[in-house]
Amino acid sequence: MFLFNVRLLLTFRLEKNTAHVFVLLIYKNLLTCPIASLFPIGTLVQTGGFNDGERNIRMFTPCWDETCDWNEFPGYLSQRRWYATNQILPDGRVIVVGGRRQFNYEFYPKNQNNNSPIHLSFLQETSDPNDENNLYPFLHLLPDGNLFIFANTRSVLFDYNQNRVIKEFPPIPGNDPRNYPSSGSSILLPLDENKDYIEAEIMVCGGAPRASFEGALQGNYMQALSSCGRLKVTDQNPTWVMEEMPLARVMGDMILLPNDEVVIINGVSLGTAGWEHGRGPVLTPVLFRPYVNIGSQWRFTIMSPASKPRLYHSSAVLLRDGRVLVGGSNPHIFYNFTGVVYPTDLSLEAFSPPYLSPIVDQVRPNIQYMSSDILGYRVFSYITFTVTRYTSASEVSVRIIAPSFTTHSFGMNQRMVVLKLVGVTQMNGDTYYATIVGPSTAQIAPSGYYMLFVVHAGIPSSGLWVQVL
Numbered sequence: 001m002f003l004f005n006v007r008l009l010l011t012f013r014l015e016k017n018t019a020h021v022f023v024l025l026i027y028k029n030l031l032t033c034p035i036a037s038l039f040p041i042g043t044l045v046q047t048g049g050f051n052d053g054e055r056n057i058r059m060f061t062p063c064w065d066e067t068c069d070w071n072e073f074p075g076y077l078s079q080r081r082w083y084a085t086n087q088i089l090p091d092g093r094v095i096v097v098g099g100r101r102q103f104n105y106e107f108y109p110k111n112q113n114n115n116s117p118i119h120l121s122f123l124q125e126t127s128d129p130n131d132e133n134n135l136y137p138f139l140h141l142l143p144d145g146n147l148f149i150f151a152n153t154r155s156v157l158f159d160y161n162q163n164r165v166i167k168e169f170p171p172i173p174g175n176d177p178r179n180y181p182s183s184g185s186s187i188l189l190p191l192d193e194n195k196d197y198i199e200a201e202i203m204v205c206g207g208a209p210r211a212s213f214e215g216a217l218q219g220n221y222m223q224a225l226s227s228c229g230r231l232k233v234t235d236q237n238p239t240w241v242m243e244e245m246p247l248a249r250v251m252g253d254m255i256l257l258p259n260d261e262v263v264i265i266n267g268v269s270l271g272t273a274g275w276e277h278g279r280g281p282v283l284t285p286v287l288f289r290p291y292v293n294i295g296s297q298w299r300f301t302i303m304s305p306a307s308k309p310r311l312y313h314s315s316a317v318l319l320r321d322g323r324v325l326v327g328g329s330n331p332h333i334f335y336n337f338t339g340v341v342y343p344t345d346l347s348l349e350a351f352s353p354p355y356l357s358p359i360v361d362q363v364r365p366n367i368q369y370m371s372s373d374i375l376g377y378r379v380f381s382y383i384t385f386t387v388t389r390y391t392s393a394s395e396v397s398v399r400i401i402a403p404s405f406t407t408h409s410f411g412m413n414q415r416m417v418v419l420k421l422v423g424v425t426q427m428n429g430d431t432y433y434a435t436i437v438g439p440s441t442a443q444i445a446p447s448g449y450y451m452l453f454v455v456h457a458g459i460p461s462s463g464l465w466v467q468v469l
């Protein structure tokens, strides 16, 4: 705990707007496999974990002096939640789904009258007897308020209010599992409020073949998966569209970037997640560009390599300045800094996507002013920004991105909403004025803190923290 406090103090000497991102990463290094959500007021709520922490809730509310500390609520959860996933809901609660040998879900805060876990047979059906493959299920809150839940190869549209599977989607082609220990990753692609009907599309990339975990136990590290699948879950009869990444990867993190691109970063090309089970670190991130035609060599591009392998227990998060911070790597039960194949690594490193290149500085927007740092639902706001070489209003968009809690290759609560843009007008010289409308519902953007970016000609500004309320 001493080490933790020292590092926390360092954190708070950083710029206000990056502070809690660092808190998430530092906290991750200290607990084994916890999960968390950022509450609407900015409190980090962490649920469950391993051993004597498996039913605990811990909370941390940042402060600007050195007085704040964690609050722990032992035994709050009705079940042990080790390798469970959570998601912030439109009403401000957090749903906690699954965990090892838990085929059920519960809520935080709990309902005082009825706190029993609610059975979800989908989790039981997707659990393989030996290696599970349904841990850290992928959860995404959809615009209609239902949850998308993906486990193993299967996925459902789930109404958590009525405990009802509304529909099951087709399994992802290939019969290869995507959840722990076959840890692929999953994202909800940006939701666009400028469309009459808001579509939701899920993208799942990488993972490990079904026999990989058993193979790794015997020292046979199988090639990871290189496929990605996209599923437009708002379609009547959605089907998976499969594509190949240029590299195979398990334990890759998928991070949404402000300009619609997605970076797939960290992980290995052989073996699986779990202690000592990964080999062949993939140092090069891959950038996915959804706006480039399928099959083009520019759709997935390989970026320059990181300096360090990032294996099991590594993490990634988008920073306000547009970089992606990666950190950690510990594939051992203990912290072993020597004498092992991939030593425990507590360092942080940042990936700078191509949009940060000075070559595009001329078209980069710089936010000058926003009418309020509170973005009300359906409320008009305005932002002024400068740009040296302006193109046209059709090249401008304003987006909000929720900070994710990324662990075991999945960014919980990660989402981006492209806000309704009413118009852009020139104020004077290189200064422009954009009118936007706050999110239309809490299903589309649950209340809480988001980073707001102005994007012009594919190049994002630095982000501004706003509170959706």
Ligand SMILES: *[C@@H]1O[C@H](CO)[C@@H](O)[C@H](O)[C@H]1NC(C)=O
Pocket (backbone or CB within 6 Å): 332, 334, 335, 336, 338, 339, 340
């Ligand atoms: C890893 O660290 C633990 C605890 O310090 C130690 O017991 C173990 O021998 C180490 N493993 C290796 C391979 O050095």
